[in-house]
Amino acid sequence: MNIITGGVTAPKGFQAAGIHCGIKDNFTTPQPDKKDLAMILSSVPCAAAGTYTRNVVKADPVILTKEHLADHQARGIIFDSGNANACAPKGRENAQRMAQAAAAATGLRPQDFAVCSTGIIGVELNIQAIEKGVPSLVAALADTPQASLDAAHAILTTDLKVKEIAVTVELGGKTVTIGAIAKGSGMIHPNMGTMLCGITTDCAIDGALLQDMLRQVVTKTFNRITVDGDTSTNDTCVVLANGLAGNPAITGPGEDYDIFFAALRHVCEYEAKMIASDGEGAGRLITCTVMGAETEEQAEQMAKAVVRSPLVKCAVFGTDANWGRVLCAIGYSGAQFDPKDVEVKFLSRAGELLVCAGGQGVAFDEALAKRVLSEDEVVIQVTLTSGSATCSCWGCDLTYDYVKINGDYRS
Amino acid sequence: MNIITGGVTAPKGFQAAGIHCGIKDNFTTPQPDKKDLAMILSSVPCAAAGTYTRNVVKADPVILTKEHLADHQARGIIFDSGNANACAPKGRENAQRMAQAAAAATGLRPQDFAVCSTGIIGVELNIQAIEKGVPSLVAALADTPQASLDAAHAILTTDLKVKEIAVTVELGGKTVTIGAIAKGSGMIHPNMGTMLCGITTDCAIDGALLQDMLRQVVTKTFNRITVDGDTSTNDTCVVLANGLAGNPAITGPGEDYDIFFAALRHVCEYEAKMIASDGEGAGRLITCTVMGAETEEQAEQMAKAVVRSPLVKCAVFGTDANWGRVLCAIGYSGAQFDPKDVEVKFLSRAGELLVCAGGQGVAFDEALAKRVLSEDEVVIQVTLTSGSATCSCWGCDLTYDYVKINGDYRS
Incomplete structure (x- = not known):
């Protein structure tokens, strides 16, 4: 697998665009420079798959997209940012429009499109601005890296960084490319936290198989990140596969399936980590890796509890090696284990720090602890002696800026 | 039921004391004015009951107290604050000492005492300071309101307010008194978040019955508060009942049982709300009341999710009537309901504000919203149309101070 530049326009036959149409002008000062409308389009029909929020309160675009993709076919995705069209007047009608x-x-046809919305909940969508903007959006469609970048920008809300990736793999002598753009920020939690992800590929693959594969991949990637434990009304991840790479179509298990699965997982894991590290107000990416567990489920339960804990998140913000909070979090995670078996380490580019062995504190160098925890990426490694299963989950620290951003999001 | 002044020394036959012995000097600058050692003692043997953290990682004092109270008998409680004696070297030995x-x-006898510790995890307890302090502590024991207040102060960590209450009820022509002191602050979540509560009563009641009653009461009170969703290693609630009121002993269901149950529930609910409103960095008490639910369990699931949501907590901090986050939280709570049935109101002393009806936003007065949300106590009322069950849960807003306090707790 090679990582290449470019995002959703890297695979053959895909165009993208991102423009400003004025949706955010609904509830904030006009920001003509801020893109808020995006499209991804394939030149030919695609096998399509999607995963969606499990929140009981689902935004209308989510429900509509699920209907449109039920036949595993689509051509494009239209996105708006600034208004989630969730619990909003005329929600269904505006998603259809x-x-x-x-x-x-x-x-x-309308059913050729997935519809993805993100932003404020409960406010009627400015559909006039979108309808007025769409012709300009379509006119701007291009297959260039810049066009993907424009789309990646246009789907952001409180995100600070674009989240774009592309990779290639060889399948049956052909180069197959996968590209993606994503947005995240607040309300991010396992089970598709508030995130949107659009994935394109020129791979030839059966639609139902792609759907099954996406579900598995999302479980191991996007569902293992958390920013604040809140799961949103709008989470959607859509894959469009147009087959233009000319590879022998993947229709079942085999080597090609495995290679493509690994590549799709890499793309989703990259986007998931980007979302976690760019969580609202985040200063640091926190990875919790649980090793030596009896099952992957047990390891995941424990790792998720650690990256979700507000106290752990605050401690990392304060570069405080407060491992007691890590033990506390795995203790209430719901997983069963013997506390006497637990080893905890903090790791980063600055070094490695053993803080707890046999379930008890060990003396450590506080100055080294500060250095290790001051890096952009911090790993909390929990090792058990129950088995050989491992799982990593990702989150971010809890900062003053998180409170600031979320204390007054609507104004 | 009457609410009276005084705390744990209000019931007949109980003494209390709180002094400084130097435990906190372990990890911070000496604070001779800060009390850190407390005792509650009955002049005669008591029926005793306890509830404890469900965290897999239990501090040694919790395990020891559970053993000591297994026979439903005790005489007193000894508390320290500043060190939780959890995951700490010589944990068992020091709890016993x-x-x-x-x-x-x-x-x-040692087994006459419950042992409660709260504070830093993973650091060896300064047992010498405690052993040196205990004779002075016992010398300070008194049955005065001031003695209860001293004990209430001595168990606090990052709490800002003492949490004390006493009530009386009439049982069989006798006045029965219940008193309590509690501490909370960080790491507060359903299933006995980091909290300690010592309850005294002069009621005559069977020990096993008291244990069963306490478990029920805690489920409806302390287990319905959350500060940050973290459940601690040390949570303990102990009741001592010495029978000196001379009421006909409660040994089973009946009118006396019901009256005492209601009084105990009132005491625990009061302490629970005090803990929530004094959560780390908290500026406001948030009550979420879910009404019209099919079952109390469903209502509780939804109310807990709302008071736990960091996004809701930040919105209340910012006096932002962002009801979309309330819908989002009940949506991922795990409870099933029809989003079209949901009505949401914000209420406080400043007024009442309907923000969502039929699952959709309704226009509201933003100035009134600011006023309603600026009060010390804010109620988020969610009304369904599924049944007649109701539940309230309590939490607090998420503020800059929460991040500040928890970003550097150890130093």
């Missing part, structure tokens, strides 16, 4: 606007401007 | 010191100074 977004798909209709995309269809009218591209000469396709 | 605390009980032994209490026993030696009072002429009782």
